[in-house]
Amino acid sequence: MQMQPTHHRQRSIAPELLQPAQRRRSASLESFLESSSWFAGLTAEEQARVQADTYERPYPAGAMACHRGDPADHWLGAIEGMVKVDTASACGRAITFAGVPAGSWFGEGAVLKTEPRQYSVVALKESRVAFVPRDTFLWLLARNPSFSRYVIDQLNARCGYYVGLVHNFRLHEAAARVAFCLAELFHRQLYPSTDRTLGLSQEEVGRLSGLSRQNTNRALRELADAGMLAMEYGAIQILDLEGLRQFAHIGD
DNA sequence: TCATTAAGCGTTG
DNA sequence: CAACGCTTAATGA
Numbered sequence: 001m002q003m004q005p006t007h008h009r010q011r012s013i014a015p016e017l018l019q020p021a022q023r024r025r026s027a028s029l030e031s032f033l034e035s036s037s038w039f040a041g042l043t044a045e046e047q048a049r050v051q052a053d054t055y056e057r058p059y060p061a062g063a064m065a066c067h068r069g070d071p072a073d074h075w076l077g078a079i080e081g082m083v084k085v086d087t088a089s090a091c092g093r094a095i096t097f098a099g100v101p102a103g104s105w106f107g108e109g110a111v112l113k114t115e116p117r118q119y120s121v122v123a124l125k126e127s128r129v130a131f132v133p134r135d136t137f138l139w140l141l142a143r144n145p146s147f148s149r150y151v152i153d154q155l156n157a158r159c160g161y162y163v164g165l166v167h168n169f170r171l172h173e174a175a176a177r178v179a180f181c182l183a184e185l186f187h188r189q190l191y192p193s194t195d196r197t198l199g200l201s202q203e204e205v206g207r208l209s210g211l212s213r214q215n216t217n218r219a220l221r222e223l224a225d226a227g228m229l230a231m232e233y234g235a236i237q238i239l240d241l242e243g244l245r246q247f248a249h250i251g252d
Numbered sequence: 253t254c255a256t257t258a259a260g261c262g263t264t265g
Numbered sequence: 266c267a268a269c270g271c272t273t274a275a276t277g278a
Contacts, residue, residue: 201267201268201269202268202269203268203269212256212257212258213257213258213269214256214257214258214270215256215257217269217270233264233265233267233268233269234265234267234268234269253278254277254278255276255277255278256275256276256277256278257274257275257276257277258273258274258275258276259272259273259274259275260271260272260273260274261270261271261272261273262269262270262271262272263268263269263270263271264267264268264269264270265266265267265268265269
């Protein structure tokens with residue numbers, strides 16, 4: 001049995017209280033690992049160790065999976081739901097750095113450093129998170145070239161994401177910002193299997209793109225009028241991902 | 253003066 | 266009950 005993090009609210013939800021979408025049959029931890037692109041490049045021995053060492057935890061909406069300031073001793077995967085990375089700082093306001101849809105691995109930067117975690121990880125809705133212990137992660141990194149290549153690609157993609165973010169925010173206005181943040185949730189390397197309907201409230205989209213609720217709403221209407229997305233109650237449906245990317249000037 | 257935002261509130265899904 | 270839309274008051278360019 002693995003030692004599990006002690007930091008999270010211990011609230012479990014009775015299955016009958018869950019919404020249908022949340023109760024939907026979801027991937028087991030095992031199949032989640034198997035469907036992750038980096039997993040196929042491991043030897044049988046490595047795969048076995050990863051499967052033995054990795055564990056998962058469920059989180060209700062709003063729960064914190066990792067606290068800022070805790071030691072970063074796990075590499076994380078979003079199995080189901082959606083989480084965000086932010087600074088839930090004691091001083092002042094929370095800033096969201098990234099949304100992490102299901103199917104994505106993240107936190108590799110924190111595991112590679114020895115410093116405590118700089119950011120918090122919060123579930124945006126009912127979610128399950130996979131924890132790969134630091135030792136296992138470093139072990140793979142040291143012995144398997146295809147895995148280290150994957151990690152390099154991951155870090156590189158993240159770096160490119162933030163360059164694009166600065167570019168976009170310096171040059172463009174609200175609607176383009178929102179378009180950028182939404183489109184990047186479908187980044188091939190970072191977020192390989194995002195659902196076309198994002199379960200994000202307008203307020204969350206606002207936090208993600210650094211805009212007020214009003215501005216976010218206005219921007220979303222603009223994008224909806226252009227036929228790139230459809231606004232739903234508590235969700236955004238992406239209709240034209242390429243259009244969004246162009247509008248956000250991704251790749252310029 | 254005009255634009256933007258946080259806060260509050262009534263409505264809606 | 267949370268998300269949404271609208272109004273309002275404060276803030277600042």
